[in-house]
Amino acid sequence: MSEVVFRGGTIVTVDPAWRVLTGDVVCEGGRITQLGGEGTPRTRDYEILDATGCVVMPGFVQTHVHTCQTLARGHADDLALLDWLKKIIWPYEAALGPEDVAASARLACVELLRGGTTTIQDMGTVRHTDEIFAVAKAAGLRAVIGKAMMDVGDGVPAGLREDTRASLDEAAALCKTWHGAENDRLRYAYAPRFVLSCTEDLLRETVRAARAAGALMHTHASENRDELAAVRRDRGDDNVAYLHGLGMSGKDVGLAHCVWLTDRERGILRETGTQLLHCPSSNLKLASGIAQVPELMAEGVEVSLGADGAPCNNNLDAFVEMRLAALIHKPRVGPTGMQAAHVVRMATAGGARALGLGDEVGSLELGKRADVIAVEIDGAHVVPTESPYAALVYACRATDVRHVVVDGRVVVNQRALETLDAPRVISDAKARARRIFASL
Ligand SMILES: [Zn+2]
Secondary structure, eight states: OOEEEEESSEEEOOOTTOOEEEBOEEEETTEEEEESBOOOOSSSOEEEEEOTTEEEEEOEEEEEEEGGGGGGTTSSOSOOHHHIIIIIIHHHHHTOOHHHHHHHHHHHHHHHHHTTEEEEEEEOOSSOHHHHHHHHHHHTOEEEEEOEEOSOOTTOOTTTOOOHHHHHHHHHHHHHHHTTHHHHTEEEEEEEOOGGGSOHHHHHHHHHHHHHHTOEEEEEESOOHHHHHHHHHHHSSOHHHHHHHTTOOSTTEEEEEOOSOOHHHHHHHHHHTOEEEEOHHHHHHTTOOOOOHHHHHHHTOEEEEOOEEGGGTSOOOHHHHHHHHHHTTHHHHOTTSSOHHHHHHHHTHHHHHHTTOTTTSSSOOTTSBOOEEEEEOOSTTTTTOOOHHHIIIIIOOGGGEEEEEETTEEEEETTEESSSOHHHHHHHHHHHHHHHHHHO
């Protein structure tokens, strides 16, 4: 379909001027060509999406997810990070074959796209990352994906432990194949898992290779106090400071969590423009703590949102993360410390900026790529809210998403996913998860 028209609705642009408009949004050739007023298709090849009673807005950008973990949803509850990894998640990931990784990624795509998430940054498992790219390609999701890199570590199963050189070579090959693929809808990000699973050599070489390729870096940092103590013991420095010393800081680096930071590390994030990837559900469920997000944002640190993996959430739902990002800080910083409009920006334009896609997606502006969603705000659980930001953050749910367009392609129409067979994806996921967990 070369033209798509969102007809009617309230247009929440999330542009720098915070414009809210009424009328139609027209997308042509994968770009936004009209905002507001009456949209008249210019060609005969068009589709009209009814958006009355909806907010029409940029799709959500989740900057930290693990689509390979979706089959472990509900299998790793009520554990703290290091036990969660060693007892369940790493053995699970080590047991995954290529078809399992694909099935897990498909299940994630069904949930993400139907819930209005149009872009993710994904940390895969160590192997079979081509499968995740292929699924994102077919599903129509915009994705920045990287294989997890792990060449050392206590409790890492043999099936995940890599040779340093082999890890770098595989990452480089994936980057070569996929970085910029599908009209730049797919990109590669180097993804060393976290300090405790990476040698210093691997981290140093990753910085060099990612910068040479123009790819992002994506890792976990300072999530949990036991992790922090182990990094100090093992590497002689605080987690973020240690990464900074190796060159892993800057606008091209995304650090998931950052719950526990020293004052010096807060300064490093601010001064280098390093991206903080906030995962409120995951931080609560793994009992990691609460990142000081409003305070860090006030200091100038850039923050975006992600659901992390299904086994530590247990959803991949942008609405849940927005709601928690707005609520969990208020008892500490007061009711105005994290306002709904800023949370919507964090979940859209903030995510796009974190992924180096700020000029392309994340807001509705003429000429930007058409990643556009329509969210119903006339449900009994939403009306009579006036502010579209308050509706989105405090009242709406993923099931309120009516239409989703990515790169000008309609992927969800009247709540129906058009790119994957959702019932089949769900039954395949259930059967595979049963087999995998029976074998562990
Ligand atoms: Zn994670």
